[in-house]
Amino acid sequence: MTTAYDAIIIGTGQAGPSLAARLANAGKKVAVIERKFFGGTCVNNGCIPTKTMVASAYAAHMARRSADYGVQVGGLVTVDMKQVKARKDRVSSQSRTGLEGWLKGTKNITVYAGQARFESPHEISLGKERLTAMQIFINVGGRAVVPRMPGIDQVPYLTNSSMMNVDFLPRHLVIVGGSYVGLEFGQMFRRFGSEVTIIEMSSRLISREDEDVSVTVREILEAEGIRVRLNAKCIAASKRGDDIAVSVDCTAGAPEITGSHLLLAVGRRPNTDDLGLDKAGVEADQRGYIVVDDQLRTSVPGIWALGDCNGRGAFTHTSYNDYEIVAANLLDGDSRRVSDRIQAYALYVDPPLGRAGWTEAQVLNSGRRALVGKRPMTRVARAVEKGETQGFMKIVVDEDSKEILGAAIFGTGGDEVIHCILDVMYAKVPYTTLQRAMHIHPTVSELVPTILGELKPLAEAKVGTGSAA
Numbered sequence: 001m002t003t004a005y006d007a008i009i010i011g012t013g014q015a016g017p018s019l020a021a022r023l024a025n026a027g028k029k030v031a032v033i034e035r036k037f038f039g040g041t042c043v044n045n046g047c048i049p050t051k052t053m054v055a056s057a058y059a060a061h062m063a064r065r066s067a068d069y070g071v072q073v074g075g076l077v078t079v080d081m082k083q084v085k086a087r088k089d090r091v092s093s094q095s096r097t098g099l100e101g102w103l104k105g106t107k108n109i110t111v112y113a114g115q116a117r118f119e120s121p122h123e124i125s126l127g128k129e130r131l132t133a134m135q136i137f138i139n140v141g142g143r144a145v146v147p148r149m150p151g152i153d154q155v156p157y158l159t160n161s162s163m164m165n166v167d168f169l170p171r172h173l174v175i176v177g178g179s180y181v182g183l184e185f186g187q188m189f190r191r192f193g194s195e196v197t198i199i200e201m202s203s204r205l206i207s208r209e210d211e212d213v214s215v216t217v218r219e220i221l222e223a224e225g226i227r228v229r230l231n232a233k234c235i236a237a238s239k240r241g242d243d244i245a246v247s248v249d250c251t252a253g254a255p256e257i258t259g260s261h262l263l264l265a266v267g268r269r270p271n272t273d274d275l276g277l278d279k280a281g282v283e284a285d286q287r288g289y290i291v292v293d294d295q296l297r298t299s300v301p302g303i304w305a306l307g308d309c310n311g312r313g314a315f316t317h318t319s320y321n322d323y324e325i326v327a328a329n330l331l332d333g334d335s336r337r338v339s340d341r342i343q344a345y346a347l348y349v350d351p352p353l354g355r356a357g358w359t360e361a362q363v364l365n366s367g368r369r370a371l372v373g374k375r376p377m378t379r380v381a382r383a384v385e386k387g388e389t390q391g392f393m394k395i396v397v398d399e400d401s402k403e404i405l406g407a408a409i410f411g412t413g414g415d416e417v418i419h420c421i422l423d424v425m426y427a428k429v430p431y432t433t434l435q436r437a438m439h440i441h442p443t444v445s446e447l448v449p450t451i452l453g454e455l456k457p458l459a460e461a462k463v464g465t466g467s468a469a
């Protein structure tokens with residue numbers, strides 16, 4: 001049976017549902033196809049559940065630190081993992097069912113369950129059914145990579161998806177991958193009470209960030225008792241009775257780490273291998289990311305790709321921004337582009353890292369004349385009052401245009417404070433506008449103007465050290 005639509009949306013990640021609603025409200029007949037859980041990664045095994053669990057971990061951490069604040073909690077602080085999971089499931093499922101109900105209740109939208117595959121540029125198969133449309137929007141997201149490390153097929157392992165079913169405390173969680181996902185799970189499970197070891201192939205954690213960020217995050221994690229093994233060049237896994245041994249071949253330390261559970265957090269790959277892209281002639285790169293232009297059009301007219309599957313972003317907000325760009329172009333006569341957006345994201349360890357624009361190293365490598373300002377959180381009154389003084393704030397400015405090039409706010413409230421800098425970057429006004437703004441006391445943000453009043457030439461400033469002073 002073939003049904004004709006004006007538009008078909010494959011996947012209900014962070015772009016598809018909102019686009020479906022906009023198109024439907026514009027009078028188009030829209031089909032939405034989802035093969036698993038409504039809301040995709042963010043809602044079911046990404047941002048929402050992990051940040052809900054980070055909140056539980058923070059509560060445990062603060063309960064253990066209660067005496068620092070003169071508060072007596074009494075007794076050993078323990079975590080009920082079944083309740084942590086139940087809380088996480090509640091928050092996640094509220095979002096999932098809310099989305100499903102909204103889509104199914106929206107006029108002009110028909111929701112299909114199943115695996116969508118292209119049969120031709122304008123035809124999608126869904127089991128025995130066929131759907132056709134002149135406009136097709138791909139929002140299929142991605143999944144965890146399982147690295148081809150020796151022995152991986154011989155041992156049980158967890159990914160960010162199966163971690164969502166963990167309702168017990170792993171005795172010793174060994175995490176392969178010292179980037180965003182691995183660090184969040186690592187700190188969280190340490191705070192729940194597990195022993196945690198993080199194994200990273202490169203010479204520092206989150207190596208895409210500046211070295212001072214890598215050094216500081218390592219200090220924070222190690223201070224909580226997490227073991228970090230860097231330069232692990234030949235990672236392999238094997239069974240050791242009921243345990244799992246991971247050989248690391250590091251330049252120093254024990255050659256093997258034995259833990260009760262193994263989490264693989266080494267990156268993600270797009271869900272494009274089972275989509276029949278070849279039948280539609282849609283071009284993908286060597287890693288499977290769909291090639292798109294600045295307005296998210298694929299190589300085939302009438303087909304767009306949004307979200308993680310186009311390789312132009314790896315966040316909920318980049319996927320949602322993709323929706324805004326496509327909707328603006330198709331429905332509003334507003335030619336928004338991917339290149340208009342400024343890189344921004346957060347790492348949700350505690351304290352969080354808020355990032356916008358370029359790193360200090362990227363600015364240095366660009367050869368621009370630049371200024372940098374930096375302040376440790378120990379010199380931020382609000383952080384001192386809260387007893388959360390780990391981290392630093394850093395802002396890099398173009399000396400000639402006076403525009404802000406990038407910032408890292410790594411400290412309490414960093415995921416929120418970064419937005420006052422990001423918005424000034426979007427406004428393309430000189431940094432002096434922000435320097436002269438009167439901010440509220442006592443906040444972390446009140447020190448942003450102060451930092452901008454203390455800028456030094458970047459080349460002369462101490463670069464790439466762990467010292468925030």
Ligand SMILES: Cc1cc2nc3c(=O)[nH]c(=O)nc-3n(C[C@H](O)[C@H](O)[C@H](O)COP(=O)(O)OP(=O)(O)OC[C@H]3O[C@@H](n4cnc5c(N)ncnc54)[C@H](O)[C@@H]3O)c2cc1C
Pocket residue numbers: 010011012013014015016033034035036037038039040041042043045046047048050051114115116117139140141142160181271274275306307308309313314315316317318319348
């Ligand atoms: C552990 C973890 C934590 C994260 N934390 C954050 C965070 O704090 N902040 C942030 O911004 N980002 C975070 N992310 C990233 C964020 O979750 C993703 O960038 C975001 O969900 C991307 O959404 P998307 O729209 O590309 O697609 P997805 O959300 O991946 O959804 C794609 C949907 O398409 C469906 N699908 C796939 N193929 C087909 C098919 N052939 N037919 C039918 N349906 C199909 C899938 O079932 C899925 O529902 C995190 C990711 C992980 C893994």
